[in-house]
Amino acid sequence: MSQTIDLALQRLEAVLSRLEGAVAQRFEAERDPSDLETELAIMGEDRARLAAELDAASARLAEVEATSADVDHRLGRAIDAVEGMLTPARALR
Numbered sequence: 001m002s003q004t005i006d007l008a009l010q011r012l013e014a015v016l017s018r019l020e021g022a023v024a025q026r027f028e029a030e031r032d033p034s035d036l037e038t039e040l041a042i043m044g045e046d047r048a049r050l051a052a053e054l055d056a057a058s059a060r061l062a063e064v065e066a067t068s069a070d071v072d073h074r075l076g077r078a079i080d081a082v083e084g085m086l087t088p089a090r091a092l093r
Contacts, residue, residue: 029035
């Protein structure tokens with residue numbers, strides 16, 4: 001039985017040691033403001049890049065919509081012209 005207790009105590013000591021190490025790392029990471037500042041700078045750069053990409057995509061969408069409206073208008077005029085040419089021919093039948 002004492003061997004089982006010894007093994008359990010060894011495992012407990014190992015787990016506590018790892019926990020202490022993790023806590024120490026956490027405190028060290030929180031104390032280093034340069035990591036946070038670096039991460040914030042990277043996030044700011046990402047945000048700026050994404051904003052520029054969004055602006056470019058919005059401008060491209062506006063161009064596509066304008067082109068689509070122009071094509072729609074021209075297609076409508078072409079349909080009207082074809083119908084205008086077909087109407088007199090139908091009336092002669």
